[in-house]
Amino acid sequence: xxxxxxxTVFAAVAVSSASAQNGNPGAKAINTxxxxxxxxxxxxxxxxxxLANAYFQGYSCTPSAGTVENIARVMRQPTNLGFVQFDVxxxxxxxKPQEFQKLTVVRTDIAxxxxxxxxxxxxxxxxxxxxxxxxxxxxxxxxxxGSAASFNYLRSIDPEGLGRAPDxxxxxxxxxxxxxxxxxxxxxxxxxxxxxxxxxRNTNIKLMVDQKLRVLPVISRExxxxxxxxxxxxQAQTFRLAEGGMFGIGGAAQTATTTCTQVAxxxxxPDAYADRNSQDDAREMIQKVREIPRDNLLPRxxxxxxxxxxxxxxxxxxxxxxVAGVDAARRAVENR
Numbered sequence: 001x002x003x004x005x006x007x008t009v010f011a012a013v014a015v016s017s018a019s020a021q022n023g024n025p026g027a028k029a030i031n032t033x034x035x036x037x038x039x040x041x042x043x044x045x046x047x048x049x050x051l052a053n054a055y056f057q058g059y060s061c062t063p064s065a066g067t068v069e070n071i072a073r074v075m076r077q078p079t080n081l082g083f084v085q086f087d088v089x090x091x092x093x094x095x096k097p098q099e100f101q102k103l104t105v106v107r108t109d110i111a112x113x114x115x116x117x118x119x120x121x122x123x124x125x126x127x128x129x130x131x132x133x134x135x136x137x138x139x140x141x142x143x144x145x146g147s148a149a150s151f152n153y154l155r156s157i158d159p160e161g162l163g164r165a166p167d168x169x170x171x172x173x174x175x176x177x178x179x180x181x182x183x184x185x186x187x188x189x190x191x192x193x194x195x196x197x198x199x200x201r202n203t204n205i206k207l208m209v210d211q212k213l214r215v216l217p218v219i220s221r222e223x224x225x226x227x228x229x230x231x232x233x234x235q236a237q238t239f240r241l242a243e244g245g246m247f248g249i250g251g252a253a254q255t256a257t258t259t260c261t262q263v264a265x266x267x268x269x270p271d272a273y274a275d276r277n278s279q280d281d282a283r284e285m286i287q288k289v290r291e292i293p294r295d296n297l298l299p300r301x302x303x304x305x306x307x308x309x310x311x312x313x314x315x316x317x318x319x320x321x322x323v324a325g326v327d328a329a330r331r332a333v334e335n336r
Contacts, residue, residue, distance in 0.1 A: 029062035031070040031082040038197050039083040042299045043110055043263055047081070047289075050296060054288040056281075066146055068092065071266070075102060078268020078282070081289075085113065085146045085195065087261040090226060090233045091153040102272045105264055106289050108231055110297050111308050112260035114198045114239055115150060118180065118213040121189035126216045127329025129191060130161035137190045138170045139179050147176065147194040150261065158222040161330070176204045184211035191216075195261065198239035199307055200254075209242050215256040219322045223259055234259040236314040236322065240307070257314065257322070265289065 025031060030047055032040035044061035051059045059081070064070050070082030071092055086108055093100040117126065129136060141147040151170075155163045173179050176194035183192040192213075196204050208215070219236050226233040242254035270282040298305040314322070 025062045025064070025073050025077070025080065027077055027079045028058045028060065029073065029077075029080045030059050031062050031064045031073050031080055033064055033066045033070075033083065035063040038199075039263065042197075042301070042304060043083060043297075046297050046299070047265075050292055051285070051289070054285070056285050056288070067149070071103070074266055074268055075099065078102065078272040081106070081265055081267045084264050084266055085150065085261055086228070086231075086264040087153050087226070087233050088146055088149040089264060089266070090228045091149060091156065093228060094156070102269050103266050104269045104286055105228065105231065105266055106286055108262040108264040109294055110265070111197060111263040112235065112237060112311065113195050113263060114237075114256075114258050114260045115154075115218040115234075116192075116194055116196060116208065116258065117216040117218050118183055118192045118208060119189065119216065120183060120186065120213060121191075122214065124189070124191065124214070124216065125326075125329050126218060126220065127326040127331075128333055129216060130158070130220065130326070131330045131333035133162050133165040134169075136165065136169065137188060138165060139182050139190050139192045140170060140172050141176050141179055141194055142174065143172050145175075148172065150195050151193050153226075154218075154223065157226050158220065161220065161222065177207060180204060180207045180211060180213065184213060197263075198241060198260075198311065199304060200240060200242045201303070205241055209254065215241075215258065217256070217258045217322060219257075219259055219319070220326050221323050224319065224323070234261055236260075236319050238312045238314065240310060260311075 030044055032044045034040065040061055040063055048059045048061065051057070064073065067084040067088040070084055071089065074080045074082045089105075117129070138151070140151055151162070155165060173182060176196060179192040179194050183190055194204065196202060198205060200206065217236075223234050224232070224236065236257065236259050238255055238257045239260075240255055267286060268282060270279045270286070273279045273282060295305075298308055
């Protein structure tokens with residue numbers, strides 16, 4: 001039976017990939033992101049077999065342009081699943097609340113992508129960034145990237161903080177690697193921002209540490225209040241940024257605290273279907289995926305699974321202290 005299910009999954013991959021290249025991902029696509037990205041290669045592969053074991057056969061990981069396209073595909077074909085960056089999902093949902101009633105968030109507990117704000121300026125912390133945002137130069141990956149969408153969502157939920165950063169003060173570069181290198185070589189105190197899963201082996205995470213950039217914890221009351229329904233959009237965690245001990249070459253810290261946004265899985269709402277059989281199947285699939293132990297959805301790469309399990313969520317007391325520090329730094333600038 002297991003061999004049959006595996007054959008079903010592998011055969012579906014070829015069909016799905018061909019369909020995706022033609023702009024039609026098929027009725028049983030698990031929409032991911034770029035073919036070389038973490039959603040496609042790291043988080044999606046455990047799902048098809050899990051679904052097949054629950055008699056939801058034929059699902060396969062299908063590349064896409066990212067979260068916004070994944071949302072659109074599930075809107076068109078509610079039998080699809082999609083991986084989404086949860087803060088980007090929240091931003092889109094806020095803009096189109098009626099349309100998003102057609103979607104269901106299946107789960108948000110698989111992994112959390114860090115929000116990395118970096119600078120060489122020793123005088124900056126996140127509270128000062130919020131207070132001075134109208135004058136700070138920000139450097140981001142491309143405008144169509146998930147990182148840029150995250151930054152714009154942060155601007156929207158804090159109009160008196162990052163929301164005051166004018167478009168003219170934002171520079172978009174080719175990718176996160178370019179952002180890190182630009183900030184590392186800048187003499188103007190610029191602030192870089194990107195979203196990245198905190199894998200110490202990842203090129204961008206390693207570069208951020210090697211360039212000895214200051215990581216500013218992106219934590220504030222406004223950020224931690226953001227929700228989709230009753231699910232928080234962000235949570236504060238401490239991540240390990242490099243392998244080995246607590247400090248790296250030149251004393252660069254190898255752990256950092258910041259907020260992160262969940263890797264969420266979405267599908268069509270059962271109410272999006274007209275017939276009872278489809279509605280019941282949708283409810284059952286959603287329930288089955290929710291019941292899967294998180295460990296069963298973690299990547300088969302033991303090192304990555306260990307990283308996901310090893311991220312430490314901040315205690316409520318630590319969160320309150322961090323938020324109070326940001327508030328105090330922000331007021332100190334604004335009350336001068």
